[in-house]
Amino acid sequence: MFHAGDAARADRGVSQPEAPVGTVLDAGALAAITRRLGRAIAKDYPDGVVLVALLKGSLCFLADLVRELPGPCELDFLLLSAYGDGRTRVRVAKDLDLDVTDRDVVVVMDLVDTGLTLTYVLRLIALRGARSTAACTLVDRQSRRLLPLEIRYVGHVIGEEYVVGYGLDLDERYRNLPGLEVADKAELRAKPYEMFDRLSRR
Numbered sequence: 025m026f027h028a029g030d031a032a033r034a035d036r037g038v039s040q041p042e043a044p045v046g047t048v049l050d051a052g053a054l055a056a057i058t059r060r061l062g063r064a065i066a067k068d069y070p071d072g073v074v075l076v077a078l079l080k081g082s083l084c085f086l087a088d089l090v091r092e093l094p095g096p097c098e099l100d101f102l103l104l105s106a107y108g109d110g111r112t113r114v115r116v117a118k119d120l121d122l123d124v125t126d127r128d129v130v131v132v133m134d135l136v137d138t139g140l141t142l143t144y145v146l147r148l149i150a151l152r153g154a155r156s157t158a159a160c161t162l163v164d165r166q167s168r169r170l171l172p173l174e175i176r177y178v179g180h181v182i183g184e185e186y187v188v189g190y191g192l193d194l195d196e197r198y199r200n201l202p203g204l205e206v207a208d209k210a211e212l213r214a215k216p217y218e219m220f221d222r223l224s225r226r
Contacts, residue, residue: 074127
């Protein structure tokens, strides 16, 4: 809660306490997750699989995940853009290059929360004639789920905290942080250079 005394200290130029930041997953934890999920996918698809990643947030995760797959594997990408009132609708800005007809497809996400985007993508790929579809996400924010959804491969479950790094961004910043970091969204937006420095030194 913000008190009148806080405003007085701010008026006098007294610095306020920094919002808490913290590492959710460091490089070692991320490597362990990609290793675990890669082995699970390889076991389920010994004859090969198509990984379809959603750009741009899943790129770092995909790059590490695919190197944990010892068997046949093909990659493709989708890019969705939001539009309409309140940007509540999506359209495909970059479509698949591969024909997924009669193929086993795993959709790779950086983060799943409401489930709306993932449900749309899984339905789209199924309509393209895929033999099977499954989902893999680095981070699952189950508390925000609006649609019932099965995610076969889950890296880490989080709550309401805002996370950046390892491909996840805010306004296209912070993707290149080596770990997954939690921080205040307003502070991330207001002080991008200072916050990047703070988070990258953790």
